Amino acid sequence: MKYIFTLLLGLQVLALEINNQTINNHYHQILKEDVNITASSFSNTTHGIIGTNKAIKILPNTVLTSDSGFTLRAGNYYNVVFNTYNNNGALQGEIEQEVFEGLDAESVVVTPPEGYSLVLWSDGTQTSSNLITNVRSNLQVTAYLSANTAKIDSYPPSTEKIYNYNKTQANIFTFSGLTSAIELNSVKLLERVGDQYKESTISFQLTPNGILFDFSDPDYRTYDFLLIASNEEGENIYHLKYDLLEGLVNTVANLESGFYTSAQTLELTAAPDHTIYYSTNGYPPVPGESHTFSALGETSINISDNKLIYYYFIDPNGNREKSINSRSFRFYESKAALTSISNPTYNGNVKLTWGALAEATKYKVYRADNQLELNILKEAFSNSITAPQNLFIGSTSLTTFSDSEAAPHIDYYYAVSYLDSKGEESLITNPDLMTINYSNNASISTIAASIDRGLKWLKAKQMTNGLWSVEDKENLDFVLTSEALKTLDAYGEYDLSYYLGLNALISKDSSDNDSLSRILFTLSADSNYIKSGYYKNFLLFRKTNDSGWGLNTNFQPDTLTTLLALQSLNGLDSDQSISLNHIAIPNKYFASSQGDGLSFVAGGSNSVYLNALAYDLLKESNLVSANSLIQTIVQQSNGSYDNSLLDTCGAILYMPLNTVALNNAKNYLISKQELNGSWGDIYLTALCLQAMAK
Known part of the structure; x- marks a missing residue:
């Protein structure tokens, strides 16, 4: 090690002699370890030590006497150099410093040029003034300044921890404020290595709206990135730091x-x-x-x-x-279940019957309205556990029970237990042995009855894996499940059906923009779910050059997918700053219709549903005259719009209807509702129920 030593006695520089070598000011002397100095080492001991420079550590700091002394601290001098990335901005202070080991450098202040702001210094400091303490090595400290010409967002966000369950990790950066990637002169990803940010070796994909970095086999560690996207107006810099942790599989x-x-x-x-x-x-x-x-x-x-x-x-x-x-x-054998049971019958109400049991003082009835609840009853039955009270619907001291709440054309499953004189409950009967699906030709005439029957039918169609699905059409799982969940959300039905559906939806991987949009919209109310940021950024990343969305990245933009994308982005951002800053609907998405009106076109004809959705999304923007999208839409005498369930739902959900028009439209929907409570299929039933909630 080396040191540079200056000792002030009074105002004079005092020469020291160590091991018969004279040490003068700025004389380099190699010290392998700390050296204790006593007064006998000095040629003059009449002055007290009144100061030292930063090159020496003195212990104790007292007036020297014949038996007092101090220690020369062995150590290195290190170079600390301050600069700015690409020499952008001004620095005040000593930018090149020699600092003795373990001591502090003098602070340096960065002043960004107009239109720029400090992101951070390379040592992590986020204030304009940077004081490097306890210097132990040569350092180069760089200030990174960002222009305010583009907003950069990321998934994952800069947060403490990200759990990775899929054994892969993707970093997605998206831009707003740029009309196309052509405006970007260069894109760099810097990654912290030691105390410096260096250009990353990770490959990436670039689209007009963002950058996707793929980690096929990620390390579970701290990631610290700077993304630098340069255009003619300057360098836009975004800092991303998170710990990537391997997610648990099971509790x-x-x-x-x-x-x-x-x-x-x-x-x-x-x-x-x-x-x-x-x-x-x-x-x-x-x-x-x-x-x-x-x-x-x-x-x-x-x-x-x-x-x-x-x-x-x-x-x-x-x-x-x-x-x-x-x-x-x-821990013990529960009372055996009833054995003498009959299948339910219907005569105005569902009627259950069973044989009497001498020790029974009361009978309890449980009902499953769908496959999810049936599985719960079957688990209790197969594990010889009493049934959960969540599915209890009533009790009786008789051997019959009437259920007036069961709707027609839906599969119901019942189970019965009994209580003895001590109040101990028996096991339930096998729910597979007490089922019914009855017919009833009574029409649905009120909004309340329509909603009740429709919700029961919709929940009954949920699969045991939580999804709403159609056999052999797995690609519709996202569409059907997201619309069903939106319906349950509209009615505040946050029950097991909702939870399992949400869990099933977010556990599936989606590749097309339609599904991404629907999932993102469904998750917009779940602010704690960080992956919604992934869907948002991935959706923006996949936007095409002409500011629309196609079903996939290699598809031409289409009206429905573009509007769904906008709708999902608006769901995350109430003031529309995300979506409307990311897209301006091109004129080719509009077609002339009935004079000066503008109308979205689907399948070769004007679509009320799409026009209504477009109106709702664009009414606060200056992109188009939103009123022109709906000014030619006329309600039919039967209350419908274009004699279509889809279009009537669109008008109810997205257009500013008065009370009379709204009620007439709802009555039209009720007139088309089937006796089982549906409107033909899962998708239309979910939409109609959403409309009925308005």
Whole structure:
């Protein structure tokens, strides 16, 4: 090591002699270790030490006497150099400094030029004044200044932690304020390596609206990037920093299902910042419901009774565990189920009958309205656990029960248990043995009845995996499930059906823009779910050169996909700054219709639905005269628009209808509703129910 030493005694420079070598001002002397100096080393000891420069560490700082001394600290001098990226901006202070090891450099201040702002210094400092402390190596400290000519957004956002469940990671940067990628002269991705940002070796795709960096096999570590997108007006710089963590697959349980002879403690463990949701009554947990409990990271559940426990985690990014887990515990044999049961019949109401049991004081009836609830009853039955009270619909002391709430043309499943004189409940009957789907030709005449019947039919069509689907048409899963979830959201139906549907939707990967838009719109109300940022940026990334969206990146833009994309982006941003700054609808998306009116065209004819949707999206913008989109739309005498369910729904959902027009349109929908509560298929039923909620 070397040091440069100057000692002031009074105002004089004092020469020191160490090991018979004279050390004068700025004389370089190699020290392998700290050296203790005593007064006998000096030729003059009459002055106290009144100051030192930054090249020396003195202990103690006192007047020298014949027996006092101090220590010369061995160390290095290091060069600290301050600059700005591409020499942009001005620096005040000493920009090239020699700093002794362990000491602080003098502060330097950066002043951005007009129209620029500081992003950060390369050491992480985010204030204009930078003070480097405890210098231990040569440093080059760079200030990165960004022009304000383009807004850069990213997925993932700059956050503390990102959990990766798919073993792949994509960084997506999107731009607004630019009309095309042609405006970009260059794009660079810098990654922090040590104490510097250096050009990354990661390859990327560039579109008119953004950049996609793919990590086929990511390392689980801290990522620290600077994206520099340059155009004629300057350099736009975005800082992205996050920890990429490998996501857990399942919550860990310390016990297996089984029969136990003594009380047990079930321990559930997830990552420390994951929230575990669980239930102990045999009905899967739904956040916010009274039967659902939660704990952060881990929890212990004491069990001494027969129970069926469901559980799963949600991580800080909003990712849900892929499936709901369960554990079944039995400590004794429950009372056997009834055996003498009959299939339900219908005579104005659904009627259930069963044989009397001498020890029964009361009978309890449970009902499953769809496949999800049927699975819950079957789990209780197969695990010999009493049924969850969430599906309880009534009790009786008789051996018959009438259900007036069951709607026609829908599959219902019933189960019955009994209570003895001690109030102990038996197991339920097999729900597969008490089913009914009855017919009823009574028409639907009121809005309330229409909604009730429609919601029951829609929920009954949900698959056990949580999706709404049509056989052999998996590509429609996103469309049908997202519209069904929008319907449940419109009515505040945040139940198990909604939760499982949402979980199933976000667990699937979507490749086309139609699906991306629908998923993004559905997730817009779920602000804690970080992947909505992925869908948003991926959607913007896939916008075409002429500012529209096609079904896929290699498809020509079309009206419906473009409007769906706009609708989903607006759902994330109430003032429309995202969507309307990212797209200006080209004139080719409009067609002349009835004088000066403008009309979106679908399938070769003017579409009321698309025009109404376009009006709703563009009414606050200056892109077009929004009123011209709907001024030629006329309601038919039967209350419909263009005698179409789709177009009538569009008018109700997106046009400013007066009370009379709105009621007439709803009455038209009711007149077309089928006796089973549907409007023919899942998609139209979901849309009609959304319209009925207006």
